[in-house]
Amino acid sequence: MSTNTVVETQYAKIEGHNIAYQDVGEGVPVLLLHGIPTNKFLWRNVIPTLSQTHRVIAPDLLNYGESDMPTDVDVSINAQCRIILKLMDALGIASAHVVAHDIGGGIAQLMAVNAPEKVNKLVLIDSVCFDSWPIPEFEPMLEPGFEESTSVEKFSGILEDFIPNGVYGDKVPVDEMIELYITPWSNEKGKSAFFRNMRRLNKEYTEAIVGALHNLPHETLILWGDKDEFQKPKYAPMLADTIPDSSIKWIEGAAHWVTDEQPESVSESLVAFL
Template sequence: MEHDEWTEQLESRTVTVDEHDLEMAYYDEGSGDPLVFLHGIPTSSFLWREIAPAFTDDYRVIVPDMVGYGESAMHDGFDRSIRAQELAVADLFDQLGLDSVSFVGHDLGGGVGLRYAVHEPDAVDDLVLSNAVCYDSWPIERIVDLGLPATIEGMDVDDLTGLLESVYHATLYGDDADDDFVEGMVSQWASEEGMVSLSRNAIGTNTSHTTEIDHGAVEARTLMLWGAEDEFQPIEYAKQLEADIDDADLVGLEEANHWVPEDRPEAYREELREFLEE
């Protein structure tokens, strides 16, 4: 699925975070128990284009763009940390009438899912964490650098998009990166507003927002569905989560780096469906 085709399916609502009213875009298809997919940095809901639609026959599938990303609000002047993103998705869930969800989170989206599962244990039935930020596993230096105002001030749009393209091509598993995927992820940042938004997103990566929670307090049935060859969030963190969460299992997908839904979509779908149907 191409990026334009994906974004044409998105809806939007106004969520409130720290007294800021912000537009939040999201995909909402299917009927049944709610199944939420949340991306990380520097991606968007487009990360799930090969995964989420496959579940709409059996679930109500909801895939937000976090605020500051994708088709959601990108203007300056609001917090984009995972603490703020948790508030944003919680408000979205309330507006959509979702009392409880199955929550699938990648990267920062996994950190949001962890916080939400700890703070709202009755609201998360199942939790799936894919190469998720946790403990003190983050941020990585490359993202921190993007968060420094001087870094963005020294770039133009072509510089930034070229950098991001090189990062994706270097960190997708194998030699044949999907150009639609790379273009879709990079295009959201290809403006002055997008550059500043990415920088603010990057500086909002606050280690304290996962070190302050008790990961062992997660009550939801949990699966770590992890790209086994991740250089950003190594699988050792998934093993630590498996040890700390009472009802947790780990599935490591070989031949998958950090972008595991993109590297191994078929295997990802199969493992996720098997877990949800247990």
């Protein structure tokens, strides 16, 4: 059962903005960070297993999902890192395992570098890193005038076409993914928020911390779909070579949306590691 139907969404006021999150289970906290263009529901098929043994917190990043979408606030991964650390404080979480996907992985790397005492174990899933992002598929949308000339309907269609390109094979519930991930963007406010997020995608944040990654003390699991066309598989061994106490686990026959494609494999890997 998808957790979006059974887990209550709660809100915390961080820097004056409502941050939506799900908080379920008891035990050592595990923080789940999504990427773009998804939201907390990325983890809906992982939370039921993880929450049997851990307290699981899955927030929507600022400007994503059910969190506030302010028009004049920094939404770079650097700013998101700061907000997530404050969310942990607001929820009384001194430290947590951090499990992160896509640009959430960039946020998690910044957390581990900037606030290492807040991070226990680290899991990077098909994560942005080094110069791996923004992906070429997003570049046309950054062209001058594209946002202004693109209707909500056309934009939603672009995202609906984009999502299936991140799966491998035909056994994945793409229609459910599109509904959960695209709905927050499918109005004028959401469309504007998406483009603000796009404009703040900047590889300089991850390139700047490469040196610091060499000194990370955290035990780190690198989970990667071996068919990922968005975050290329070549980056997994690059991360493993950079982070001292790290190992790679390949999700075979999966692309970018591994929690949708193979939730059982992801859940089993997380339970075994955490």
